[in-house]
Amino acid sequence: MQIPAGELLKNINNPDDLKKLKPEQLHLVCDELRQYIIDVVSIHGGHFAASLGVVELSVALHYVYNTPFDQLVWDVGHQAYGHKILTGRRDEFITNRKYKGLSGFPKRSESEYDTFGVGHSSTSISAALGMAIAAKIKGENRKSVAVIGDGSMTAGMAFEAMNHAGITDADMLIVLNDNCMSIDPNVGALREYLTDITTSPAYNKFKDELWDLLGKLPGKKISRGVAHKIGEGLKSTLNSNSNLFEALNIRYFGPIDGHNITKLVDTLNDLKKIPGPKILHIVTVKGKGYELAEKDQTKWHAPGLFDKVTGEIKKKVFNTPQPPKYQDVFGHTIVELAEQNPLIMGITPAMPSGSSLKFMMDKMPARALDVGICEQHAVTLSAGLATQGMRVFCNIYSSFMQRSYDQVVHDIAIQKLPVVLCLDRAGLVGEDGPTHHGAYDIAYFRCIPNMIISAPMNEQELRNLMFTAQSDNNKYPFVIRYPRGEGVMPEWQTPMQTVEIGKGRKINDGEKVAILSIGHPGNFVQSAIASLKQKGIHPAHYDMRFVKPLDTVLLTEVLEKFDKIITIEDGTVVGGFGSAVLEFANENGYKPTVKIMGIPDQFIEHGTLKELQAECHYDTNAIIEAVEILVGDTSKNRVELFG
CATH class of the missing domain: 3.40.50.920 (Rossmann fold)
Structure with a gap:
C-alpha cells in the first residue's frame, strides 16, 4: 500500500525540486517529511526516532549543498531516512528493509546520493575527509560533509579522523548531531563536555559575537577578511572548557538549534564560504515530532509496527508460552552467575539494551559497564580486568567484534586470558543486512591459537556454556556465539551444568x-x-x-x-x-x-x-x-x- 505524501513533498523527486521552494516553505516540507516517516514506519517498520531528529538537517543540507556533486556522508545510517526520501526514493520507501527492497542504510549501489555505504558507526569523518582530499588533488570545487551523532563521536576512529583533518586544508564540514543518544543514552566524559558547551553562558555570548562576525548585523557581508578574523579570534572567545575541537585545529561553530530550519540554512550557507575543516554543533531531540519517541528514545529507536495515533506497539499474541530471545537468556543468566560469583563483570560497547546487559546494569551497576561505541577499548579493558582475576563477559555483536580483532589477538589470545566473548547476533540478522550479518566470526576466530569457540543449540546450552566459561577450570579465551531472535525453549531457566570443553x-x-x-x-x-x-x-x-x-x-x-x-x-x-x-x-x-x-x-x-x-x-x-x-x-x- 502506497503512503500519500504531503502537497509539497509529493513533488520533490530530487534535491533540485527542493531547491525550487522558497525558504519560508521549508518548515512545511519538514512537517510533511516528518509525518511521512511516521506514516511509513508505523505500518512497515524500521528505525524511527533517529531520522525524526534530523528532519530539518536533512532538508537544510540538500537545500544548501549541490548534492550529489557535493559529497554528503551519513554516519551509521539510522538517521538517513529523510535523506532517502528527498533523493528520489520516496515512493520506494515502503520497501525499506524488506527483501529485495531499499536498504535500511545508505548504500552506494542504491543511489548516487549515497556517497558512502554505512552501517557501523564513526566512519563518516574519515570517509568525508578522504573525499575532500581527493577533490583538492583533482581540482574539483566540491564540498564534503560528514553528519555524525554524539554517540558515534565517542569512538576512537572519529578522533583519529579529526586529528588528521586538523593538519589538512581539506574543505570539509563535520555536523555534530548532539541529542545525548545513540541507541541507549550516551556515556562518558564527552557527553558531559558537550552538555557543558550547550549550557554555558559564555558560549551563548560567544555565539552572538560569532553571528555578528558572519554578517548577521545589518549591512554586513562575509568576506575572506572576516573569515580570517574568525579563525584568529575563535580561541580568545571560547571559554576554558570549550577548546577540544579548536585544539585539533578544527574551527568550531555552534551550538545551534537543529530544529530551526531557517537558522540551519543560513548557517550552512555561511559555512560553505569558510575554507578548511570545520565543525557545526547542532542540538536536536531524537524522536522529534512524535511525543512518545521524545520521551522514551531507546524504546522508539526501532519499535516495530505501531499505531501512530495511540502509540501502541503491535506485538504478536500467542496462546501458548513462547521461547525468549537469546539475548535475554544471556542477560538474565549473567545476573544469576554474578550473584554467585563476585568476580564476574559484564562489558558492552554501547549496546546494554540490545545485548540485555541492562539487567545486570540495573542490579549491579558497578559490575556491568557500558563503555560507549568503543569495541577495541571494550576488549582490552576486559583483558586488563582478567589479569586481575576478574571473570569478564564481554558482549559484542558478532559484526561489531570485527572492529576489535587485533585486540582479541594481541591482548587476549597471546596472553591466554580467560575473557568470555559473547557474540550476539551471530549468523544472519535479517533486515539490517550485510553490514550487520554475523557471518565471519567462526572463520576469523578459528585461526587464532588459544581460543575456545562454541555455539549453543538452545537456551539450556547457552546457560551451560556461560556457566562453564566462568568457572575456574577454564583457562582460555572462550567465545560463545548465538543468533538474533528467539530460541526454542519456553521453559528455559534450567539448572546450569558444566559442559566438557571440546565435547559434542x-x-x-x-x-x-x-x-x-x-x-x-x-x-x-x-x-x-x-x-x-x-x-x-x-x-x-x-x-x-x-x-x-x-x-x-x-x-x-x-x-x-x-x-x-x-x-x-x-x-x-x-x-x-x-x-x-x-x-x-x-x-x-x-x-x-x-x-x-x-x-x-x-x-x-x-x-x-x-x-x-x-x-x-x-x-x-x-x-x-x-x-x-x-x-x-x-x-x-x-x-x-x-x-
Whole structure:
C-alpha cells in the first residue's frame, strides 16, 4: 500500500525540486517529511526516532549543498531516512528493509546520493575527509560533509579522523548531531563536555559575537577578511572548557538549534564560504515530532509496527508460552552467575539494551559497564580486568567484534586470558543486512591459537556454556556465539551444568548420512529429520557444540561409520565449521562425501531471517533436499559449498 505524501513533498523527486521552494516553505516540507516517516514506519517498520531528529538537517543540507556533486556522508545510517526520501526514493520507501527492497542504510549501489555505504558507526569523518582530499588533488570545487551523532563521536576512529583533518586544508564540514543518544543514552566524559558547551553562558555570548562576525548585523557581508578574523579570534572567545575541537585545529561553530530550519540554512550557507575543516554543533531531540519517541528514545529507536495515533506497539499474541530471545537468556543468566560469583563483570560497547546487559546494569551497576561505541577499548579493558582475576563477559555483536580483532589477538589470545566473548547476533540478522550479518566470526576466530569457540543449540546450552566459561577450570579465551531472535525453549531457566570443553553430543543415531551441526541451526536439522522420517530416511544428527577444540573422538566415530556427511552452520562456508571438519578428515585419511551448508561466499542482502536462510540454502527445506540427494547419490569424494 502506497503512503500519500504531503502537497509539497509529493513533488520533490530530487534535491533540485527542493531547491525550487522558497525558504519560508521549508518548515512545511519538514512537517510533511516528518509525518511521512511516521506514516511509513508505523505500518512497515524500521528505525524511527533517529531520522525524526534530523528532519530539518536533512532538508537544510540538500537545500544548501549541490548534492550529489557535493559529497554528503551519513554516519551509521539510522538517521538517513529523510535523506532517502528527498533523493528520489520516496515512493520506494515502503520497501525499506524488506527483501529485495531499499536498504535500511545508505548504500552506494542504491543511489548516487549515497556517497558512502554505512552501517557501523564513526566512519563518516574519515570517509568525508578522504573525499575532500581527493577533490583538492583533482581540482574539483566540491564540498564534503560528514553528519555524525554524539554517540558515534565517542569512538576512537572519529578522533583519529579529526586529528588528521586538523593538519589538512581539506574543505570539509563535520555536523555534530548532539541529542545525548545513540541507541541507549550516551556515556562518558564527552557527553558531559558537550552538555557543558550547550549550557554555558559564555558560549551563548560567544555565539552572538560569532553571528555578528558572519554578517548577521545589518549591512554586513562575509568576506575572506572576516573569515580570517574568525579563525584568529575563535580561541580568545571560547571559554576554558570549550577548546577540544579548536585544539585539533578544527574551527568550531555552534551550538545551534537543529530544529530551526531557517537558522540551519543560513548557517550552512555561511559555512560553505569558510575554507578548511570545520565543525557545526547542532542540538536536536531524537524522536522529534512524535511525543512518545521524545520521551522514551531507546524504546522508539526501532519499535516495530505501531499505531501512530495511540502509540501502541503491535506485538504478536500467542496462546501458548513462547521461547525468549537469546539475548535475554544471556542477560538474565549473567545476573544469576554474578550473584554467585563476585568476580564476574559484564562489558558492552554501547549496546546494554540490545545485548540485555541492562539487567545486570540495573542490579549491579558497578559490575556491568557500558563503555560507549568503543569495541577495541571494550576488549582490552576486559583483558586488563582478567589479569586481575576478574571473570569478564564481554558482549559484542558478532559484526561489531570485527572492529576489535587485533585486540582479541594481541591482548587476549597471546596472553591466554580467560575473557568470555559473547557474540550476539551471530549468523544472519535479517533486515539490517550485510553490514550487520554475523557471518565471519567462526572463520576469523578459528585461526587464532588459544581460543575456545562454541555455539549453543538452545537456551539450556547457552546457560551451560556461560556457566562453564566462568568457572575456574577454564583457562582460555572462550567465545560463545548465538543468533538474533528467539530460541526454542519456553521453559528455559534450567539448572546450569558444566559442559566438557571440546565435547559434542549425539542427538540422533541413524544410517547412510550424518549431519553435523553447530549452534542454533541444529534445530533446523531436527525439523528436517522429523519430515525425513515420514519418508523412511533416517540420518544421524550430532550437535558438535564446539568448533575449537573439535570433538575428535566423536568425529572419528562419525567418519568411521558414515561416508556421507552434511555440515551445517550459520556462518560463512569458507573457513568455518565445515572447513574444520574437512581438515580433520583429510589429516586423518578419511575421504567422505561432504556437503557444507551455511552462508555462501558472498554478501547477503537484507530480508527476514526465514527469507535469507532459504536464500542461503540452510533452512529446514534445504536440509531435507540435501539429505535426499545424498541418499540417492552414488558419486564419491565430493565437497559442495551450498548457498
